Amino acid sequence: MKRLLIADDHDAVRSGLRAVLEQRPGWEVVAEASDGGKAIAAAIESRPHVAILDFSMPRMTGVEVARRIRNYPLQTEVLIFTVHNSSLLAHEAFEAGARAFLSKSDANKLLLAAVESLLLHRPFSSGVCPNEFDSRRLGGDDGKNRPLTPREQLVVKLVAEGYSNKNISVILNLSLKTTEAHRAAAMHKLNVNSTAGLVRYAVRAGLVDA
Template identity: 55%
Template sequence: MKQILIADDHEVVRSGLRAIIETRADWVVSGEANNGRDAIALALKKKPDVAIVDYSMPIMNGLEVSRRIKFHGLRAEVLILTMHESEEILTEVLLAGVRGFLLKSDARSHLIAAVEALLEHRPYFTGVLLEKLLREYLSNKKDRSDVLLSSREQSVVQLVAEGHTNKSVSAVLNLSAKTVETHRASAMRKLGISSTAELVRYAIRTKLVGL
């Protein structure tokens, strides 16, 4: 029996994904999470074969969940779900080593195929712009690597944009307050911004947080 983990902060989305997954007699939903931190805890406990993870989630986004799954050496392949198709998001997904990427609008018709591919450790990507974005990513990878935020910087930016103080960010990420401030300053320098308000706008624009 193949174990599937679902992580999305909208219950109706989780229910819809579960209904599709449960059409397969040899698959079972082993757990559901509504934020990134719970998703990691469930992945460590349940050790699923595939984790279906929303890109935009509270506390820790889908990419941070993916990185931590890899960090802990779990076997789970990750399928990132997103409502938004953009070069920026796709680039981040590829740099994080994620092998599955699916638009939520395609889930009804492509979810089964995507999970089947990941269970066989094959990549699965869909989307009208994917081929174009992939070409652009491969041609610009070196230039973009200096501009993109590191995983830690991205996590700090998300939590700050969600209203966390440096102290609470340090508690969530298990970092010192000084390290959090260093990551925050580095992110702002890379992005060329100088205020928390601009940081929040960046996080909203890149879908790190929802409106």
């Protein structure tokens, strides 16, 4: 029996994915999660063969979940799926340890193929090449327009979700000074000077739902 995990903050999406996946004989969804923290706990407990993670989840992105899962000896293959079909996001997903990247618009026709590929330990990507970079996000001698680090992305995501610097420090187990430094670095790289600017970026980048 092939064990699968689904993580998405929308009940309807998880139900729909479960219905599609469990049509395949020998596949079973053994765990579901509604946010990144629960996804990590569910993966450790259920040890799935494949974890299907939404990129945009509360408190922690699917990419960050993939990165943390990689630190455990789980032998779990990770698929990131998202509404944002971006080569940059695909690159980040593969860099974090995911082996498949799938646009939600392609899920109906490609989800089973993607999972089958992962079960054979083969990478899978729809519509984008994970090795491509968006040149508009690179370069700049002053540090502006360069990609955010994973920790900076996570801080921006939490800011966009309404958390204060103090709360973010608790969530990420950082000092307040370090959190503020990550936030300032992200604002500099993105060339924004307000929380609203960070929120707009988070929505465009798919870190949070619009």
